[in-house]
Amino acid sequence: MSLLKSKILVVASDLFQTRGINSTGVDTIVAVAGTTKMTLYKYFRTKEDLILEVLKQGHQDFQSWLNDKLNSNSKKPSEKLQKLFDFIEEWVTSPNFRGMGFIKASAEFPNEENPVHQLSSEQSRQFRQYISSLASEANIQDADGLALQLSLLFEGAVQAEQMKRGSGAMKYAKKAAKILIDGALAP
Amino acid sequence: MSLLKSKILVVASDLFQTRGINSTGVDTIVAVAGTTKMTLYKYFRTKEDLILEVLKQGHQDFQSWLNDKLNSNSKKPSEKLQKLFDFIEEWVTSPNFRGMGFIKASAEFPNEENPVHQLSSEQSRQFRQYISSLASEANIQDADGLALQLSLLFEGAVQAEQMKRGSGAMKYAKKAAKILIDGALAP
DNA sequence: TTATATATATACAGGTCTGTATATAGATTT
């Protein structure tokens, strides 16, 4: 991918997270990225396309990071599940944390027919599916049910952290997750 | 309160929830409410003032409704806590449900210095405090900790329902809440 | 009937937004 294109993606992602998507104009994005609108519209057909690509990139980055962390630290499936929220906490409390793209995007585009909303919803489903596969490998009966509960804790804690940086919500989400996981592992 | 003013509040609340706050112009609001901009700006100094009042109204309506439900159905504090998520589920699955105001608003105004963001954050805190007082009355040790965990489940489930209507997330949130509450009641 | 309060109708100023058109600069390739 072109250097300029990825620069635009990084800048747009940051501005969308810190100022909101609808409140960020393309003029601001190109100014911060040090380029011009002509270039932006060469790589992205419309602003909506840019939003969609920013979301895809962010989600892929997060998923890859998390998956690598889990695989390089644990081999046993049940251990992966147990450590899931440790890494999520690491992610949320890192200074670079700016929030979860698909959570904010779905709020700014509430209409379920909107492509941005649909992608957000799909990414949330994918993440839940990922947790479910971890639970399945750990031989948990109702893997989907546990995955849904854990994803609620996850999204709730991210939401709390987006509202108030340093809320410490993830610490309690982690405790709750442990209780739910332990309960599901030994029923 | 003037009939027109409350009509504007109701219409604005609905439009903000279904189309987003920044995507809803005052022209649309007055058109749907069947009035004019002059009247809107008589009752609300700026659009931001309108947003703040919509949020306040929505939060007060929700809190009153929930509190009345709890008080008229249970006397014992621990029972109130147990039934909390039953009523929340009733609220979320009602056909009128359009999402939680402060969750969407905080996403559209991510800057922590923004008045709308601050009010959202404060309302989230107040709701958590309300759950904490329920937990305290039920003689739970770490009332604040449990309240935070329950509020994470709540906000996560609302978020899930905002992303996909009819997700059924609250059903699982309820189960998880029961486990956490039971664990905290009998430690 | 006259005065007052409330709401409407309409237009507009000044700003921002997305997306495009046009002309030019630099760098690489033929």
Added chain:
DNA sequence: AAATCTATATACAGACCTGTATATATATAA
């Protein structure tokens, strides 16, 4: 040296936005 590709600079059309100014209608009160 000429041609080609990539990016810049700048201006602008057309739409939408908030908030205000002005004039008018309607209803209640003195």
